[in-house]
Amino acid sequence: MFDQHLFNKELNIVSDKYKNLENKFSWLEKYNEEDAYQLYKNASRSKLGFLVCGRTRINTSRDRFRGSSIEEIELSNLGTTNHSCEIRDPRASFSGCGSVLHYNTSWHFLLNDAWLLGGIHAQIQFHLASPRHRDNIINPSGSFLTVTGRELIGLVAFGYRFVKSKNTEQEIAVPFDIKKARNANFEQYWIAIDRQNDGKDIDKSLIDPAANLVTPQLKNVGIWNKYAHKKHK
Numbered sequence: 365m366f367d368q369h370l371f372n373k374e375l376n377i378v379s380d381k382y383k384n385l386e387n388k389f390s391w392l393e394k395y396n397e398e399d400a401y402q403l404y405k406n407a408s409r410s411k412l413g414f415l416v417c418g419r420t421r422i423n424t425s426r427d428r429f430r431g432s433s434i435e436e437i438e439l440s441n442l443g444t445t446n447h448s449c450e451i452r453d454p455r456a457s458f459s460g461c462g463s464v465l466h467y468n469t470s471w472h473f474l475l476n477d478a479w480l481l482g483g484i485h486a487q488i489q490f491h492l493a494s495p496r497h498r499d500n501i502i503n504p505s506g507s508f509l510t511v512t513g514r515e516l517i518g519l520v521a522f523g524y525r526f527v528k529s530k531n532t533e534q535e536i537a538v539p540f541d542i543k544k545a546r547n548a549n550f551e552q553y554w555i556a557i558d559r560q561n562d563g564k565d566i567d568k569s570l571i572d573p574a575a576n577l578v579t580p581q582l583k584n585v586g587i588w589n590k591y592a593h594k595k596h597k
Contacts (some may be wrong), residue, residue: 365408365485370455371401375474378550382474393470400478402447407482409461412442415483415538416439416463417515417537418493419500423468431500432534434493465493473511475547480515483524484548490515490537495575496526502563509563516570521546521556526572535572 366374375397385394407415420434439455443462453459453468465479483490494512495498499514509517516537523541539545560566 366401366404366481368398368401371404371478372397374549374551375400378554381554382472385473390585392472395472395474397449400474403445403465404478404482406447406461407445407465407479408486408488410445410463410483410486410488411458411461412463414463414489414491414536415445415465415479416442416491416493417465417480417512417519419510420466422466429499429577431497431562432494434464438493439466447475458563470546473514476511476514477518477550479546479552480518481550484524484539484545484584485520487539487545489539490519490524491529491532492526492535492537495577496535496570496572497575498566498571499577500575501570502566507562507564509557509560513563513566513570514557514559515554517556517567518548518553520567520570521570522551 369474382395386394400475416434416438418428419431422434422439436455439453439462440457442464443458444453444460444464444466445462446459446465446467449460453466456462456466465476467475496516498504501510501516502508503510508531521544523539523544524537525540526535526537529536550563561565
């Protein structure tokens with residue numbers, strides 16, 4: 365695990381990458397190193413012992429994309445990961461060290477990347493709320509990676525493998541190469557992302573050819589949520 369000094373040192377190597385994103389997207393606020401480090405630590409201390417990644421329909425329209433995703437019920441069942449327990453969402457059962465990365469405002473690519481690295485350094489399992497369909501990895505409306513795509517790239521780059529869950533229809537990313545997981549850092553993460561060339565040269569192993577995009581009903585989001593509720597109890 366990084367201490368704050370090493371976290372900041374590793375982050376400084378790629379700080380221009382995040383500044384370029386802030387220049388590209390006007391809605392991104394300037395990143396905060398201390399918040400990112402606290403989020404990194406909280407992700408490594410998940411109270412339920414796993415984190416959840418995938419597309420999200422929280423605070424978005426349901427027709428934004430097709431297929432299963434992170435829903436509001438996950439906030440209640442699994443809690444939220446963020447940099448402070450004081451960041452409360454009334455829909456969440458608890459905040460800080462939950463399993464779902466969630467910010468109503470002030471989300472940043474750095475926060476997402478710090479969350480992922482925190483889980484990877486702790487060798488925590490990542491449950492995939494969305495299937496590894498191409499449209500979940502590369503945005504179908506343009507040639508760029510989705511945030512979910514970035515997450516999957518990081519997991520594969522740092523020694524994780526995808527296995528089928530025994531309890532749900534979703535996959536779980538489990539640590540396989542512990543040395544790679546322990547040595548994960550921001551620079552290597554960005555190298556892995558840039559290698560995909562905005563999805564034009566996507567690593568074929570990231571895509572599950574059997575994945576489908578069946579969208580669950582609003583009031584019945586499937587076996588995943590039944591399992592999530594059981595875990596929280």
